[in-house]
Amino acid sequence: MWNALSILVLPPPSRQNFVHIVSGNTISSRDIFGSHIIPPLPPRGLFSSHYHAVYIWAVWSLVVMRWLLRLSAAVVVAFWVMEYVRVNYLHKAFIFDRNHLQVIGKEVIAQHPDGNSTAILMGVYDRLKEEYGDYINDYNEDDWVFNNAGNAMGTMFVLHASITEYLIFFGTAIGTEGHTGTHFSDDYFLILAGNQTAAPPNARQPEVYLPGDSHHLPCGYNKQYSMPSDSWALELAQGYIPTMLPFGFLEVVTSTMDYYTLAKTVKISAVNIVKNLLKGKL
Structure with missing residues (x-):
């Protein structure tokens, strides 16, 4: 069930990784985040397939969120560097x-x-x-x-x-x-x-x-x-x-x-x- 859902709902570049990660009853978030911050997946049969699909998208949303935070941090750092250069060095040009x-x-x-x-x-x-x-x-x-x-x-x-x-x-x-x-x-x-x-x-x-x-x-x-x-x-x-x-x-x-x-x-x-x-x- 998990393999099928991951193939259907995840974008193509991530299908293979998620098939590996969600195989079985638990999701190992270490491969995505480097630390276990996502709770184990409940045993099969306790919830409907709709819950499983939502759970996968929740994990995917956290992955996207992490990359957005990284991008925001990169923008802030780039702005600081550009402002430092503008104030201290740009006038030489x-x-x-x-x-x-x-x-x-x-x-x-x-x-x-x-x-x-x-x-x-x-x-x-x-x-x-x-x-x-x-x-x-x-x-x-x-x-x-x-x-x-x-x-x-x-x-x-x-x-x-x-x-x-x-x-x-x-x-x-x-x-x-x-x-x-x-x-x-x-x-x-x-x-x-x-x-x-x-x-x-x-x-x-x-x-x-x-x-x-x-x-x-x-x-x-x-x-x-x-x-x-x-x-x-x-x-x-x-x-x-x-x-x-x-x-x-x-x-x-x-x-x-x-x-x-x-x-x-x-x-x-x-x-x-x-x-x-x-x-x-x-």
Whole structure:
């Protein structure tokens, strides 16, 4: 009876092991757990075959539970190691300094008191290209793409993307509002034109960021934010950049169905990451 039940109800990879384990009237849990934590099986005939089937599935559930606990422990350990590396060592791979980028932004903004966003963006781009050379992508109007993330929609131009950093122009011609996302990286949002308002969940009044201000969103934190029309920023993220990608891609699947933009964004990001890896830049 036990052999038949084990063959019928257990998944194929486990049939042979369970036929061996449940042969007779008892189950030896040592082969599964390394210690006897499952009580002996009552003698045959005392319970119906339904009980025997349930008993087998109970044992199988405990096996699955053990592997889930192992997996959870592995995830916790991996997270701790990644956080330790991020805090203590990851900065050695950075090439951008948020304070220096803010200086560049303020100098270019000061050169355009009329607040012309196009002139400011191009002025910042020229300065970045001059200072960082091939680490900054060549400018092409066709490389601007939509970005839908956290229920906010804007447009972006990828200036640099690598494993540990990305630098982009991000903004909106008509205004947007949404969730910043919660990221395994620090995010610095330097306003170049327009403004940004932001608020954590316990705020009663908004934080207001004007041209020249840098909004720092620390690793693991999140806020609600909004930007009015003709607002643009230079955004620097430093940390584990690949962990941010699902936030930027998920709404394509769940909402917009804009697979062309997804493919274009993936191509730009992948080409940049590989190009910088070949240069030795993580």
